[in-house]
Amino acid sequence: MQNVQDYIQKNKQRFLDELIQLLRIPSVSADSAFSQDVIxxxxxxxxxxxxxxxxxxxxxxTDGYPIVxxxxxxxxxxPTVLVYGHYDVQPPDPVELWNSPPFEPVIKETETHPxxxxxxxxxxxxxxxxxxxxxxxxxxxxxxQLPCNVKFMIEGEEEVGSNNLxxxxxxxxxxxxxxxxxxxxxxxxxxxxxxITTGLRGLSYVEVEVTGPNRDLHSGLYGGAVANPxxxxxxxxxxxxxxxNHITIPGFYDKVEELSQEERAEMAKAPFSLxxxxxxxxxxxVDGEKGYSTNERNSIRPTLDVNGIxxxxxxxxxxxxxxxxxxxxxxxxxxxxxxxxxITQLFKTHFESIAxxxxxxxxxxxxxxxxxxxxIDTIAYQAASKAYETTFGKKPIPQxxxxxxxxxxxxxxxxxxxTILMGFGLDSDAIHSPNEHFGVWNYLxxxxxxxxxxxxFTEMKR
Amino acid sequence: MQNVQDYIQKNKQRFLDELIQLLRIPSVSADSAFSQDVIxxxxxxxxxxxxxxxxxxxxxxTDGYPIVxxxxxxxxxxPTVLVYGHYDVQPPDPVELWNSPPFEPVIKETETHPxxxxxxxxxxxxxxxxxxxxxxxxxxxxxxQLPCNVKFMIEGEEEVGSNNLxxxxxxxxxxxxxxxxxxxxxxxxxxxxxxITTGLRGLSYVEVEVTGPNRDLHSGLYGGAVANPxxxxxxxxxxxxxxxNHITIPGFYDKVEELSQEERAEMAKAPFSLxxxxxxxxxxxVDGEKGYSTNERNSIRPTLDVNGIxxxxxxxxxxxxxxxxxxxxxxxxxxxxxxxxxITQLFKTHFESIAxxxxxxxxxxxxxxxxxxxxIDTIAYQAASKAYETTFGKKPIPQxxxxxxxxxxxxxxxxxxxTILMGFGLDSDAIHSPNEHFGVWNYLxxxxxxxxxxxxFTEMKR
Numbered sequence: 012m013q014n015v016q017d018y019i020q021k022n023k024q025r026f027l028d029e030l031i032q033l034l035r036i037p038s039v040s041a042d043s044a045f046s047q048d049v050i051x052x053x054x055x056x057x058x059x060x061x062x063x064x065x066x067x068x069x070x071x072x073t074d075g076y077p078i079v080x081x082x083x084x085x086x087x088x089x090p091t092v093l094v095y096g097h098y099d100v101q102p103p104d105p106v107e108l109w110n111s112p113p114f115e116p117v118i119k120e121t122e123t124h125p126x127x128x129x130x131x132x133x134x135x136x137x138x139x140x141x142x143x144x145x146x147x148x149x150x151x152x153x154x155x156q157l158p159c160n161v162k163f164m165i166e167g168e169e170e171v172g173s174n175n176l177x178x179x180x181x182x183x184x185x186x187x188x189x190x191x192x193x194x195x196x197x198x199x200x201x202x203x204x205x206x207i208t209t210g211l212r213g214l215s216y217v218e219v220e221v222t223g224p225n226r227d228l229h230s231g232l233y234g235g236a237v238a239n240p241x242x243x244x245x246x247x248x249x250x251x252x253x254x255x256n257h258i259t260i261p262g263f264y265d266k267v268e269e270l271s272q273e274e275r276a277e278m279a280k281a282p283f284s285l286x287x288x289x290x291x292x293x294x295x296x297v298d299g300e301k302g303y304s305t306n307e308r309n310s311i312r313p314t315l316d317v318n319g320i321x322x323x324x325x326x327x328x329x330x331x332x333x334x335x336x337x338x339x340x341x342x343x344x345x346x347x348x349x350x351x352x353x354i355t356q357l358f359k360t361h362f363e364s365i366a367x368x369x370x371x372x373x374x375x376x377x378x379x380x381x382x383x384x385x386x387i388d389t390i391a392y393q394a395a396s397k398a399y400e401t402t403f404g405k406k407p408i409p410q411x412x413x414x415x416x417x418x419x420x421x422x423x424x425x426x427x428x429x430t431i432l433m434g435f436g437l438d439s440d441a442i443h444s445p446n447e448h449f450g451v452w453n454y455l456x457x458x459x460x461x462x463x464x465x466x467x468f469t470e471m472k473r
Numbered sequence: 474m475q476n477v478q479d480y481i482q483k484n485k486q487r488f489l490d491e492l493i494q495l496l497r498i499p500s501v502s503a504d505s506a507f508s509q510d511v512i513x514x515x516x517x518x519x520x521x522x523x524x525x526x527x528x529x530x531x532x533x534x535t536d537g538y539p540i541v542x543x544x545x546x547x548x549x550x551x552p553t554v555l556v557y558g559h560y561d562v563q564p565p566d567p568v569e570l571w572n573s574p575p576f577e578p579v580i581k582e583t584e585t586h587p588x589x590x591x592x593x594x595x596x597x598x599x600x601x602x603x604x605x606x607x608x609x610x611x612x613x614x615x616x617x618q619l620p621c622n623v624k625f626m627i628e629g630e631e632e633v634g635s636n637n638l639x640x641x642x643x644x645x646x647x648x649x650x651x652x653x654x655x656x657x658x659x660x661x662x663x664x665x666x667x668x669i670t671t672g673l674r675g676l677s678y679v680e681v682e683v684t685g686p687n688r689d690l691h692s693g694l695y696g697g698a699v700a701n702p703x704x705x706x707x708x709x710x711x712x713x714x715x716x717x718n719h720i721t722i723p724g725f726y727d728k729v730e731e732l733s734q735e736e737r738a739e740m741a742k743a744p745f746s747l748x749x750x751x752x753x754x755x756x757x758x759v760d761g762e763k764g765y766s767t768n769e770r771n772s773i774r775p776t777l778d779v780n781g782i783x784x785x786x787x788x789x790x791x792x793x794x795x796x797x798x799x800x801x802x803x804x805x806x807x808x809x810x811x812x813x814x815x816i817t818q819l820f821k822t823h824f825e826s827i828a829x830x831x832x833x834x835x836x837x838x839x840x841x842x843x844x845x846x847x848x849i850d851t852i853a854y855q856a857a858s859k860a861y862e863t864t865f866g867k868k869p870i871p872q873x874x875x876x877x878x879x880x881x882x883x884x885x886x887x888x889x890x891x892t893i894l895m896g897f898g899l900d901s902d903a904i905h906s907p908n909e910h911f912g913v914w915n916y917l918x919x920x921x922x923x924x925x926x927x928x929x930f931t932e933m934k935r
Binding site for chain 1: 674692698796800
């Protein structure tokens with residue numbers, strides 16, 4: 012691989028400017044108010060892939076937001092890399108907590124990113140990391156160093172469950188045929204501790220509605236005499252964890268993969284400072300399932316979290332009312348072998364069964380996906396490991412992530428190919444939070460590292 | 474008392490039109506966005522009192538919204554009735570559940586109100602009931618039948634805790650001196666079952682804030698490893714009631730007045746259909762403190778209800794986030810002898826003590842007030858009873874209300890006078906709820922009944 016660093020240095024400003032343009036478009040897939048922006052973003056991605064050197068790029072319509080597909084074939088006999096990413100982003104709220112507008116990107120230096128970081132919704136998740144692949148392709152094509160065939164599949168519904176990707180993949184097995192799927196939608200431990208994600212958690216996301224009286228009631232005239240839907244909801248949610256923070260849904264843990272002491276000991280070797288972790292979050296102590304470390308709790312163990320709750324009067328001042336309805340959004344992170352649809356059903360059955368008298372309960376599944384674990388003895392992992400070693404100067408650590416990319420399991424099932432997760436973001440980049448950012452160093456380091464993966468992977472495949 | 478019915482029949486349409494004009498002004502004291510409307514309403518009340526025949530009417534400024542004070546003195550040696558009411562209203566939300574706009578009053582017939590009811594926020598609580606007294610005064614003055622002196626004190630902060638009324642009353646003991654305080658801000662059992670409220674519950678209203686991490690977090694990367702403020706809040710709130718729906722705050726019941734079996738048996742005689750009650754609310758069963766009937770639960774027993782809860786992502790779709798903060802508005806209805814400030818402190822101490830590790834808790838008292846019980850052997854009660862008997866044709870039933878009018882206890886303390894609660898609304902009038910309304914029959918019946926109270930009270934005082 013020649014002069015990749017020179018090329019990046021020469022084009023650094025343009026690489027940043029192009030990403031910033033993409034980040035200006037508020038492609039919030041969860042909120043229909045932004046639907047035109049999401050569509051505009053798909054067009055922008057199409058243009059970027061064409062400029063980067065793809066032979067053909069198409070906008071593939073779905074029942075939801077379109078999927079941008081592009082490819083460059085240099086020789087059918089050479090291996091093919093399929094790059095997956097997404098151009099949609101999480102909602103920016105609470106907007107008031109952003110130090111600069113979420114869709115007006117700015118570059119600022121931080122303690123972790125002395126060379127500056129781009130602050131904007133989607134900077135890291137996933138526009139920034141997806142765009143690294145576009146620019147890596149540009150480099151390989153423009154300098155005649157693309158060693159294999161490449162396909163891009165960039166979707167616009169990842170943040171809302173990739174509801175239409177499954178159908179698209181099932182209907183396009185031929186077109187999407189590949190030797191390895193490459194994704195940058197995860198993180199690494201630190202800029203001086205590169206890591207490769209070898210595991211992802213599954214997800215089951217549901218919304219619950221508790222209904223009491225048919226109208227809001229005066230809490231003085233009815234208080235104490237009728238079930239209060241908000242009190243009922245808090246009791247139901249509270250009962251989902253026991254005193255050891257184990258989840259109480261019957262059958263929830265039945266299929267959970269228990270790691271051996273050896274595997275846990277291996278995991279425990281990853282550098283981690285509980286003190287720094289707590290300091291970064293301003294918390295006096297961590298909390299979680301009894302018998303597991305913090306890193307185990309957010310990677311190899313399933314969890315249940317309320318992501319949102321609302322009901323009654325939430326405005327300024329006081330209103331003495333008993334609400335007719337109360338709501339919550341609840342998500343469960345799952346580990347390998349837990350089937351998300353089965354878990355969703357277990358939740359539904361259990362949650363409806365614990366409704367106290369005087370209220371009715373409705374559980375609506377939002378979306379979900381399976382967990383995933385990849386072995387580290389594959390060619391793809393070895394090629395990725397060597398690529399990091401080349402550009403970071405040290406061997407990356409295999410690491411399980413607590414996040415979910417449901418479609419990874421789908422790809423394995425439908426396309427029968429493995430996925431390699433080369434993430435260049437950091438946990439501290441605040442994805443899904445106010446002030447999301449992505450280090451300029453990380454962005455450029457990704458562009459530098461990816462071509463080496465292509466190079467080593469093609470070489471090893473021979 | 475002569476030709477009161479004739480007078481009402483002749484002026485019925487004007488009485489309705491004037492009230493509807495008053496209801497058009499959105500005097501929501503809880504929301505500062507309506508502050509000018511609240512002030513406009515005080516002006517409208519001033520004008521109404523002047524037109525009704527008061528000698529002097531003033532707008533008395535406070536640190537909050539003004540208090541409208543008016544008086545008509547015919548002879549210092551005669552008794553003085555002080556009428557209290559409020560011109561502010563509850564917030565209308567959820568606005569989408571109203572069948573007609575909350576501040577565009579319409580008269581519609583209902584099953585309970587075959588002669589029509591006025592639908593608007595404040596129709597019953599308390600603009601409609603307050604305005605009955607203004608029109609009753611007009612009748613007595615215009616027909617030369619006012620038998621005693623009268624004072625009006627109409628405030629604009631009842632729905633937010635009457636924070637400035639206490640200071641006003643304490644500073645104006647002379648001006649407010651009276652023989653009886655007359656309030657219509659409660660209800661009666663039914664149009665054919667008149668009742669007089671002899672008890673009110675006290676109130677303690679607090680807001681709680683639970684803080685976990687210093688920013689919203691990705692629920693995949695952090696889920697299960699840090700305390701989730703919403704899960705923590707639900708656990709804390711759920712723990713405030715035990716399996717018998719007793720409140721678990723230490724010391725909460727220490728001063729609760731326990732009624733004798735005789736008193737409870739007397740109460741139980743009030744007509745009540747559990748079946749109709751449940752049907753009206755569309756609930757399969759009632760729920761509440763074990764060992765007490767529905768009517769006891771919402772009158773002689775203290776309660777704790779969440780009036781509002783919010784945190785995390787509550788928008789459309791799904792957001793996999795762990796919120797940094799979660800909030801709830803919680804109110805406790807208190808019974809005689811429970812001191813609201815003491816209970817507020819007990820709540821604060823207890824709630825802060827049950828915060829799970831990894832979160833911090835802040836409890837902010839909103840407002841509160843003491844409960845109240847009035848004996849039925851007083852002249853005022855007898856006069857009111859006789860007034861109802863005259864206009865309804867049957868003796869009213871003494872009844873304890875679950876609601877709170879904190880200033881009643883304050884009046885007794887500061888002005889050393891008793892209060893008589895002549896309510897003409899019904900529980901089904903949906904006060905504090907969407908589609909609040911007030912029966913036209915009830916409105917006019919109030920205007921007809923009030924002058925008889927003046928008459929009998931003055932007579933009995935001789």
